[in-house]
Amino acid sequence: MQILFAKKGIGLVPLSEASSEDLMSDGLLQRIGTLSGVHEEMWLVSAQRKLENPIAAKLIKFFTLY
Numbered sequence: 386m387q388i389l390f391a392k393k394g395i396g397l398v399p400l401s402e403a404s405s406e407d408l409m410s411d412g413l414l415q416r417i418g419t420l421s422g423v424h425e426e427m428w429l430v431s432a433q434r435k436l437e438n439p440i441a442a443k444l445i446k447f448f449t450l451y
Contacts, residue, residue, distance in 0.1 A: 388408065388414075391413075391414055392413040392414060397417075398414075399420070399423075400414075401425045403425075403450050427450065429444070429445060429448050431445055
């Protein structure tokens with residue numbers, strides 16, 4: 386909802402560096418600053434399966450944001 390308001394020009398939304406580039410590509414959002422000392426954690430969680438999905442296995446093994 387925050388992103389929708391921000392794109393309509395009636396709100397602000399804090400975004401991570403990873404997601405901001407994609408969301409700003411249409412020109413509706415503008416970066417107005419950065420917050421030092423703020424970070425975001427992402428977790429990739431999976432249960433062990435009887436049949437392994439090779440794509441999911443590679444994602445879990447090699448996943449990185451940068």
